[in-house]
Amino acid sequence: xxxxxxxxxxxxxxxxxxxxxxxxxxxxxxxxxxxxxxxxxxxxxxxxxxxxxxxxxxxxxxxxxxxxxxxxxxxxxxxxxxxxxxxxxxxxxxxxxxxxxxxxxxxxxxxxxxxxxxxxxxxxxxxxxxxxxxxxxxxxxxxxxxxxxxxxxxxxxxxxxxxxxxxxx
Amino acid sequence: xxxxxxxxxxxxxxxxxxxxxxxxxxxxxxxxxxxxxxxxxxxxxxxxxxxxxxxxxxxxxxxxxxxxxxxxxxxxxxxxxxxxxxxxxxxxxxxxxxxxxxxxxxxxxxxxxxxxxxxxxxxxxxxxxxxxxxxxxxxxxxxxxxxxxxxxxxxxxxxxxxxxxxxxxxxxxxxxxxxxxxxxxxxxxxxxxxxxxxxxxxxxxxxxxxxxxxxxxxxxxxxxxxxxxxxxxxxxxxxxxxxxxxxxxxxxxxxxxxxxxxxxxxxxxxxxxxxxxxxxxxxxxxxxxxxxxxxxxxxxxxxxxxxxxxxxxxxxxxxxxxxxxxxxxxxxxxxxxxxxxxxxxxxxxxxxxxxxxxxxxxxxxxxxxx
Numbered sequence: 001x002x003x004x005x006x007x008x009x010x011x012x013x014x015x016x017x018x019x020x021x022x023x024x025x026x027x028x029x030x031x032x033x034x035x036x037x038x039x040x041x042x043x044x045x046x047x048x049x050x051x052x053x054x055x056x057x058x059x060x061x062x063x064x065x066x067x068x069x070x071x072x073x074x075x076x077x078x079x080x081x082x083x084x085x086x087x088x089x090x091x092x093x094x095x096x097x098x099x100x101x102x103x104x105x106x107x108x109x110x111x112x113x114x115x116x117x118x119x120x121x122x123x124x125x126x127x128x129x130x131x132x133x134x135x136x137x138x139x140x141x142x143x144x145x146x147x148x149x150x151x152x153x154x155x156x157x158x159x160x161x162x163x164x165x166x167x168x169x
Numbered sequence: 170x171x172x173x174x175x176x177x178x179x180x181x182x183x184x185x186x187x188x189x190x191x192x193x194x195x196x197x198x199x200x201x202x203x204x205x206x207x208x209x210x211x212x213x214x215x216x217x218x219x220x221x222x223x224x225x226x227x228x229x230x231x232x233x234x235x236x237x238x239x240x241x242x243x244x245x246x247x248x249x250x251x252x253x254x255x256x257x258x259x260x261x262x263x264x265x266x267x268x269x270x271x272x273x274x275x276x277x278x279x280x281x282x283x284x285x286x287x288x289x290x291x292x293x294x295x296x297x298x299x300x301x302x303x304x305x306x307x308x309x310x311x312x313x314x315x316x317x318x319x320x321x322x323x324x325x326x327x328x329x330x331x332x333x334x335x336x337x338x339x340x341x342x343x344x345x346x347x348x349x350x351x352x353x354x355x356x357x358x359x360x361x362x363x364x365x366x367x368x369x370x371x372x373x374x375x376x377x378x379x380x381x382x383x384x385x386x387x388x389x390x391x392x393x394x395x396x397x398x399x400x401x402x403x404x405x406x407x408x409x410x411x412x413x414x415x416x417x418x419x420x421x422x423x424x425x426x427x428x429x430x431x432x433x434x435x436x437x438x439x440x441x442x443x444x445x446x447x448x449x450x451x452x453x454x455x456x457x458x459x460x461x462x463x464x465x466x467x468x469x470x471x472x473x474x475x476x477x478x479x480x481x482x483x484x485x486x487x488x489x490x491x492x493x494x495x496x497x498x499x500x501x502x503x504x505x506x507x508x509x510x511x512x513x514x515x516x517x518x519x520x521x522x523x524x525x526x527x528x529x530x531x532x533x534x535x536x537x538x539x
Contacts, residue, residue, distance in 0.1 A: 021392070021416055021434045023505070024183070024225065026243045026269035028287050028315055032224065034243070045314050045334055048373075067333065067374065124181045124199065124526045127501065 005143075008055040009136050012063075015051055016072070016132045019065040022120040036069030036119050061139070062112065069119045071105070072135060073112035076142050086149045087113060103131065171457065172499040172531050173520075176213060178206065179528040184506045186231040186238070187522065191510055195219075195238060196524060197226035203240055205257075221248050221259050228273035228284070233511075235279050241270035247284060247294070249303055262303040264292045272318050278325045280347055285316030285330055293328070293342045293361075308340055308362040317376050318420075323384040327365065329402075331375035337368040337389045339402055370397045370408055377420040377431070382518075388429055390418035396431060396441065398449045409449050411441070422507045424518045424535065430455070432504035432523050438533065455533060456498040502527035 027033040029042055037046045047066040054060040062073045076091070078084045091114045098104040103122055105115040118131060179198030186195050193216065195205045203219040203226055222242035229240050238250040238257065245266045248259040264270065268288035275282045284292040284305075289312040292305040314334035321328055322339075326348055329339045342348075343359045371391030378389040387399045394413040399406050418433035429441040429449075438455040504525040509518050510532065524530045 018416065021503075023419070023503075024227070025315070026271075026287050028268060028289075031268050032244060043314070046374075124502070128503075 004055060005140070008053070008059070009139060011053050012061055012139070013132055013136050015053065015063055016070075016135065017129075019048070019051070019063055019070055020118065020123065020128055020132065022065075022068050022070065022118070022123050024120050024124075025068040034068075036117060037066035038064050038069045038071045039117065062109065069117060071109065071115060071117050073109040073115040074139060075111070076113045076146065078146075082150055082153065083146055086153070087146055090145065090149065103134075171455065171533065173534045174532040175499050176530045177528055178204070178213070178530060181502075181526050181528050182506075182524040182530065183225060183227055184229050185508060185522070185524040185530055186229045187508060187510060188231055189233045189236055194522075194530060195229055195231060196530065197229060197240075198528070199225065199526075201225060201242065201244075203229060203238075217257055219248075219250060219257055219259070222246060224269070227269070227271055230273050230275050230282065232275045232279040237275075237279075239273050239275065239282050241273040241284050243269035245269060245286075247273065247292075260303065262294055262305060264294070264305050265307060266290070266292065268315075271315060274319050274321055276321045276325050277323050281325070281342065281344070283319040283321065283328050283342070285319045285332075287315040289314060289316065289332075291316055291319060291328070291330055291340070293344070295344055295347045306344065306361060308342075310362070311338060311340075311364055311367075317374065318378050318389075320378045320380055320387075322380050323382065326359075327384075327403075329378045329380060329387055329389075331378040331389050333374040335369070335371045335373055335375055335391070337370070337375055337378055337387070337397075337399075339365040339367075339387070341365055366402050366406065368397070368399060368402075368406070368408070370399075370410055371395065377418055379421045379423050379429075381423045381426045383426050386423075386426065388421055388423070390421060390431060390433070392417045394418075396421070396429075396449075398429075398443075400447065411449055411451060413439070413451065419503065419505050420507045422509055422518075422521055424509075424521070428535075430507060430521065430533075432507045432525075434503045436500040436502060436504060436525065436527075437498055438504070438507070438523060440535075455535075456500075499531045500525045500527055500529060 027035050050064040052062050059077045060075050064071045076087050078087050095106055098106045103116050103118050105117040108115045181199040183197040183199050193205055193207045195203055197203055201222045201224055205217040206213045207216045222244055224243040226240050226242045231238050241247040247262040247264050250257045250259050266286045266288045268286055270284050270286045272285040281293055281295045291308045294303045294305040297304050312332050314332050316330050316332050318331045326343050327339055328342050331337050341363045343361055373392040375389050375391050380387055387402050390396045394417045396411050398409045416434035418431040420432050422430045427443040431439045440452040441449055442452045443449045502525050504523045506524045508522050510520040520534050522530055522532045
């Protein structure tokens, strides 16, 4: 089990190394504007083919890149209903604070749980290999976080139930 | 055979150009200004700040004989700056573009300059003595997408362009009155804007087109990590495409007819040489990288993420995923621009400078075997 995640993350890392070659590109459609072409989606010549990396049916990562921006969307493993709710709430918490993260997108792409939008400006301010480290680390940590949350929910539920039922003894 | 000097000028440099005597460097620190620094002994001092543009200045070229600076910006404007005394005086050039300008280059005789733009057109500007201003002529046809780079042929008439539609095109820019005395019989199509050749070698965006010093070889880089060399474009073109091992190139420079330097997302200049039969191949990386030990620390951003979440996370020793190795070398971020530095009296080029998104200008020196 531990091996497959390493392969999955290495594959994503290598794809990002190749895909994150971004440069400043002024908008061709509107004068004096500079927009992330992957979001604009009007010039097919400026957007590359999207790459979908699947670990299994439940976990996958979509990488769409263009000349000045890259969008990374991921679907997190959700084994049961509880994990479903926890993942949704947790990722919504993060997405709402997207300003603080800078590279996070406020709404995930349709069909995915969370999305990142990295533009050429981010690559100019920050090191590219550090950005990739962040994304890969994030993916690794998300699973751990959700399992921890699930454990703490179950523990708390057990504690509460014990305390409540004590009064009936 | 390595980096001779490294100067950190700003956070991020878009493009740069050297003065004719190589004592001053003009660059754009990723904003709408152009900074000119002069070398006094060992220290660089900021001499002038040229701030006429509204948006980022994406192309600067300094003419070597007439000491004029031309700048183009994403705000569709271009200025020609001439030094009068201690001040730089701008002259607006009406480019008649409706999209951003992307690149600029003075012609070899410095009577014209070419601007590539996001309006899928090229502007050729020349000086009209009677009206004392720069006139632009547009080549509007042919390009299907933004023109990313332009390169003048040594004969001052042919212009090669690369575009984000993946094609490299060669045009004739013969202008009556400006080129009339220099019309050579080699370029048969003398009409302005006539397309001489269109090269479809690259399937992705093309950048960094250059002619060799003799004008017989054309080279350009494709974003799919390939570099293309074309021999004898006008009459009997023959092409070679070399795939690169790593990331794509952004700009090229011919040091001689047989040696090319490519710079790009690898942050390390690459040398390509041609052997006696004209076959090009990758020779080596210019920068000697130290083999860095793979550290167990994750990125600073991931620590911040951990802190934001609230738990005091020790960044794990990363035995599941290898972190990316920190790079050694002169440049830390993508190299975007490479400029030749001619030594007085020398006919072969062995010095050049590169600038990149890390804000550094690095001067390199090479010995070229004859």
